[in-house]
Amino acid sequence: MRNIFKIALRNMTRYKRRTILTSMLIILGVTMVVLFSGLAGSVKSMMIGIITDSNLGHLQIHKRGYVSSIDTLPLNLNMNGEAYQNAAAVLDRDPGIESHAPRLKLGAVLSNFAESTNVRLTAVDPAKEPVVCPGLASRLLGASEAIQGPLLEQGQIIIPQKVANGIGIKPGDTVVLVATNRDGSVNGMQFTVSRLIEDIMGPSGKDAYMHIDDARSLLRTEKGEVSEIVVRLRSCADLDQASKDLAAAFGGFKNTRGKPAFEVHTWADLSPFASIANMIDVLIITVKIVMIAIVLISVLNVMLMSVFERIREIGTIAAMGTPPGKILALFVAEGFCLGLLGSVAGIFLGIAGLLAIKTSHVTFSFGRMDNLILRPEINVTELALIAAMVLAASALAALQPAWKASRMEPVDALGHV
Structure with a gap:
């Protein structure tokens, strides 16, 4: 086997210009795929992290039928x-759950005594919420450092930036919330605006935040009532399995109709960004398919030319008793070496490009958030997959010309002009 690869490498050096041009095409394709996969995958991971850490959590538990309404x-x-x-x-x-926190969600009319507007409210436990959504503090305007103490206290409210700008509210102002409870009665309470919060995409992106006990008082609900439970996993990579396990665990609770009393929803079930994340995955797959096509066409073309130019050489080694299997292996090895050269060089160039982008601190915007720093990560598994795809495509492309070469009759090949 070693001799076969030695001969394959020697044949590649015999046609330096063609080898270089073919390798450059493969290198270009691999480099572009590594760069695109690294950047797109990093943006996707960063956006998912922002959404889950600052708003939705990894999973949410609701009463059956809540999410549909x-x-x-x-x-x-x-x-x-x-x-x-x-x-x-x-x-x-x-054991796979790191923390969980209750929320009570409601709609109300917010007034600063001069103007009024409708607002959505997320009532939280101020001690538990920052644990399940550690990125929530980063959305608070003016919160450059970690929050010391509770997120907010009773009698305080955090207002979305857009709402505050719309009716002229600033931190320290007194506002009134008027809400209708379940039986149709109306109640109002005064609150102090503690901070403003920037918006993000998705459900609850424009929600105001208040203490969960204040919300129960405003709605005159029973003690302990919640709309949802937000769950943070120890590892987001276990999301799908954790969702299935929790669905099975909650399956034993039935409502009066004999149906499951609870529903388990992942962040992807609740956020419109999940569709964008799926599109990113499709784009990455598309780019990989284009790369495979480049490799296949490049290697197939060079190997067909190699077979055509070396017909008499093939006839000579066949006449000397070289079996067809070894002739086939010689040409497949040559195609494999072309793919190996292109994939190794392309991966190194791609990694260099990702590192250059990371050190350049390239910024971008997402929703209402500006100056997010792009931090592409190097995924070893992804790089190994790209290399395997290139090598497999190279060997496959060389197979047909190699098969043709191995089936030549020595007499006809020696007589070829």
């Missing part, structure tokens, strides 16, 4: 205190 924030589909305790007990027993 989530736009109306249905108070009649909240979990009661007993249901919440049962769900929390299941989550506490799961």
Whole structure:
């Protein structure tokens, strides 16, 4: 086998110009794929991290039917205190869950005594919320350092930046919230604006935040009532399996109709960015297909030319008793070496490009967030997959010309002009 690869390398050096041109095409294709995969994959991971860490969490638990009506924030589909305790007990027993936190969601009218506007509210436990969504603090305007103490206290409210700008609210102002509870009665309470929060894409992107006990007082609900439970996993890579495991664990709880009482939703089920993430995956696959096509065409062309130019040489070694299998292996090895050369050089150039981008601190915007720094990561598994695809495509492209060469009759090949 070693001799076969030695001969293959020697044949590549015999036709230096053709080898260089073919290798350059493969190198260009591999470099572009490494750069695109690294950049697109990093942007996707960063966006998912922003959405899950600052808003949605990895998973959410709801009462059956809540998510299908989530736009109306249905108070009649909240979990009661007993249901919440049962769900929390299941989550506490799961070793893959790092933390979980309750939320109560509602709609209200916000007034600064001069103007009014409708607002969505996410009522949170200020001690638990920053644990399940550690990126929430980074969305608070003026919060350049980590929050010391609770996220907010009772009697305080965090207002979305757009809402605040629209009706002229600033931190320290007093506002009134008026909400309609489940039975149709109306209640109002005064709050102090503690901070403003910037918007992001997706559900709850423009939500105001308040203390969960204040929300229960405003809505006059029973103690312990929640709309959803936000879950943070120890590893986001286990998301799909964790979702299945939790769905099975909650399957034992039934409502009065005998159907599952709870629903488990991943962040992708709740965020429109999931469609964009899927498009990024499709684009990466498309670019890889284009790369494979470049490799196949390049290697196939050079190997066909190699066979055509070396017909008499093939006839000579066949007449000397070289078996067809070894002739086939010689040409497949030559194509494989072309792919190996191109993939190694292309991967090194791609890694160099990713490192250059990382050190350049390239910035971009996402939703309302500006000056996000692009930090492309080098995925060893992805690089190994790209190299394997190139090598497989190179060997496959060389197979047909190699098969043709191995099936030549020595007499006809020696007589070829």
